[in-house]
Amino acid sequence: MTEPLLRADKLTKHFVTPRTGQTVRAVNGVSFEMFAGQTVGMVGESGSGKSTVGRMVVRLLKPTQGSVTFRGRDIAPLRDRAVRALRSDLQMVFQDPWSALNPRMRVKRIIQEPLLLHSKLSDSERSDRVEEIARSVRLNTDLLTRFPGELSGGQLQRVCIARAIATSPGLIVLDEPTSSLDLSVRAGILDLLQELREETGAAMLFISHDLGTVRLVSDHILVLYLGHIVESGPMAKVFDEPAHPYTQTLLSAHLPADPRTQLHRHLLEGEIPSPIDMPPGCPFSTRCPLVRDECRTALPPMVDIGDGAQRAACIRIREGSNQVPL
């Protein structure tokens, strides 16, 4: 068995709101592994903790508890200076390319900044490398002398990706990288990510609430609900045979862009509860169509499904009564 590139173990993040002093339980004991060259898709409704997990993985945020073992070393307790040295190996791309880039820096500068910090290239080598990276994200090199304000959303997101891959990181977290882009532009970026994965062998954590996109790019899926992973498994397994009642209803609400696909839906009522008032027991118990009394007593553990590649946290799985009627 190959060692994972990254192992998150019982990762937890609680925020205390400054005004009211309430505790926001954003992430509550999340564990998963990522291997080199693998794309892991993380899905869940807004507020489920996706971005918070992503930011802890690249250590933009310090976990409250738990560990993040990256290349064999726990990076969770590292101090800021040690984290900075890791930056070239752990990168992040954000949802909104407009606010992610410094508007007063030319594109060329933006892409070469990480190289200045993390490599000892000569000026001309660096210049060549910037052009090479621009070409690999299919950004016309004419655009290198422009400012961000002079580029389209799709071009800006390519710049963000170029900046992220400049130092050949081992792992990239992409937080909703295509959500703000138009469909045809989005398709180009997804295509690019696919190509980069093959070229660079980087592991990618792809965060998105768009199930169609996640399905397209991921090898492995993590389903988050109220800061808990409720299901994880190989992409095809989770999409074709979702085990957790939440995954089932989430997938059933998805609208494929094809009028001929028949929908089989079970519509959930209400909305995701606030992570300030966590329900006791199963986090999904307030909306679950299959809820019963014992669901509210203890947090259901993750159980293996089949050979264990797929796992889900619902007490009904063992007895086989976990199918939500659609």
Add this chain to the structure above:
Amino acid sequence: MSLLQVRDLHTHFISRNLDNEIRVAKALNGVSFEVSRGEVLGLVGETGAGKSLTAYSVMDLLKPPAKVVGGTVEFDGRNLRDLEAEDMNKLRGSEIAMVVQNPRSSLDPLTRVGEQLIRVHTAHTDTSESAARARAIEKLGAVGIPAPEQRMRAWPHELSGGMAQRVLIAMALMNEPKLIIADEPTTGLDVTVQAQILDLLRELVVTHNVAAMVITHDLGIVAHYCNRMAVMFAGRIVETGDVETVFDNPSHPYTRTLIASTPERLKEGKQKVLGGGAPPNLYNLPPGCHYVERCRFADESCNKPLSLDQVGDGHFAMCTRLDAVREGWPS
């Protein structure tokens, strides 16, 4: 007869540059479409195509420097462009209701939800306050808000995004509108909540026989909630028809690219989509087809004025080289 018929609508942004010369951004360039009672029309297109502007032009809600400079908007037998401002005000919020993307921003933060619903009704009718109150409670219930009587006293900030969108739909229903225009009604909402809102909208169309126009980026919404669709590019409808017809037989190169870019088609992996491109400059549009710079089928003939031509049953497209496109499109 359609309830709403928009013909050749032109909307421009007219401003002056630093040298005091007049500059015109031609944002809508001959938009034509219609919507009937009992149907949902989906208006799609990339950002900046003019979808919202179409809605605001129809509703006469444009702010300067935007101005409708040509075309007709016929609604229920009247040309709305001839109406006095006062009559248009009456119509808006009663016969035509609009639901916008960011629901919280269109609620008054300092007024309780119930009060806002009541006001919408009393402003347009002679109903008594108590009758309007009863009606507001009824509508809140109808849009699936639990304990509507208590919710009447809620402040907008106490509502989640999904709840706020329901309140806005309830508000749209207060005066039994004939037409609902929804601009990205579920963008930013979670899929499970999105499904609840769209089901509600469709139910209204079917049971109350209203006409609806839904503006969206999401072809999944179009595929499952709309009867007909209109594809917009740079201020024009470039293709329109029944949803299934357009998905089965997209004709215009832009529509073809759009549909080929959906995750569902990408998954089939049949072809590589050539990503988008910049939208044309609205201050200096090409003389003929607006898609010319991004189109691989463009030739001389594309620089002539175009029309929306019939390509099938109720199916229209605006392209002079449809045959060449059909033959040359990678399959």
